[in-house]
Amino acid sequence: MPLLQTLHQRFRRFSFSAPWNLFLITAGSFLVAFAVKSLAAPFGLLTGGMSGLGLLCFYLFPNLSAGVWYFLLNVPVFVLGWVSVSRRFILYSLYGMTAVTVFIEAIDYVAPIRDIWLAVIACGACMGLGIGMAMRSLGSTGGVDILAVMCKERFNISIGTFDFWFNIAVFAAGFSFLDLHIMLYSLAMTLIISMVTDYCLRIFANRVMVLIISEKPREVLDVVLGQLDRGATVLSGRGGYTGQGKEVVLTMINGIQLKRLEELVYSIDPRAFTIMGSGFHVLGEGFSPRKVY
Template sequence: MTTDAPALLRRLRRYAFTVPWNLLLLTAGSLMVAFAIKCVAAPHGLLAGGVSGLALLGFYVMPALDTGAWYFLLNVPIMALGWFLVSRRFVLYSLYGMAATSVFIERLTYVLPVSDPWLAVIACGVALGAGIGVALRSMGSTGGADILAVAVRERLGMPIGRFEFLFNVCVFALGFATLKLEAVLYSVAMNFLAGWVTDACLNMFSERRMALVITTRPDALVQAVLHRLGRGATILPARGGWSGEDRPVVLIMLNNLEMKRLEELVYEIDPGAFLIMGSGFNVTGQGFSGRKEY
């Protein structure tokens, strides 16, 4: 039995918008965020960004309340605000993510057994960044500053990254007044790493390649791409700068796994073709990622 790869990919993309898949992503992301906060950050005196950072500050100042309780209490007014300013679907998913994170923080008792603060910084940054990145690939979040950032973007047009940067500046300013300078500086490094890992998680399966092929057989190449690669192609009119001759250019969008197959197709059809590959494109539309609406 042969597998129709394009049809399988279409089914997987449709499944990415289903409730079970979103809940799975939120659960996994919440567990990683909770591990970073409860098992690494809190025992080593580190400060996370966002509402989780405020929860850690609350725990350091008033340890009678666990970090999970602080996280839950701080998120309640934010969820209420998001209910009216953002979509209810986004808030409901985020409510689940916030509740799951709070429960995991309460239940986890493991403490990462490292004494070197830089090892704690690396472990916390990777776990926190991966958790946030996995959660944000769903239709919700783990709560906190993400909801405020989306609300501010919808109302004021401020980019999410800029708002979260300003929010974290306020959190670390409070940290300077509460914690030792050394702990705050370690925390800045940890959050920088967490941001890098978050971006890596968000772009891991979204990065696409753009191929430009200058060929004397554009029609044959387009047919091969359509039927053998399962991708679309666009023929662009072009003219050689040196020769002045008309020479069509074929534009193709594809993912990383299809690059080698395209290269083989191109030089099988036209050994004299000129192939250009570009990376780092985020493509939204038929055959690729759907538009994410909150």
């Protein structure tokens, strides 16, 4: 058990390290660039965010490539971000923006897809996965994410709300200049991007809050601390009917450990009462660190 705990702690530290964050940003940037260059651009589709604005500029002014437009649009954003958010976030995001630009310029492969609906689905899934991977790091791929963080820090506007209104503006411009059918396909693709991004964030960060009411709280606490290697809090409670005092064990675990906890608890006390609920946004030691922008 000490060896397993040591390996787990080492992996946890590595997952918060610079090499891991750079890997996530690099892989995510490649997927975003591939979606833009190989799937969206050949059909004239418009993605959301800064990449979508870059594509719109490319469609209207094709003298510059999509990668160059993406880079130029990001320059003023990074200038603003340099004085508004943390250097760490900006430097990671600068790397992500550069990686996306380089990949867009380097990729000349066009996916052999003839059906535009297949392109919509493939592009939405690919870009959503790329964005989701980059957002799991301590940076981003640049562009809208930086503007959204600035608005969140200064005006308490949520990142999702800012992304929504920014995309509304991009698509409003797209409806003014591009074919109506293409824009409707692009709206469907944006929905797929949002769904895949959300799924990627949840599948890698599924947290469950568990309240355990048992006649043997100390034994339950021992298995949570020892066998599951999770922290726990003992709450003071009182039975609503009997009025008797009880100790309630509160713990946070990941989704993989859920069944294991259930087996351990009911092997100790078959009459235990457990309450399990989603705890997706969890900050603290052993889970997600707080991001300081």
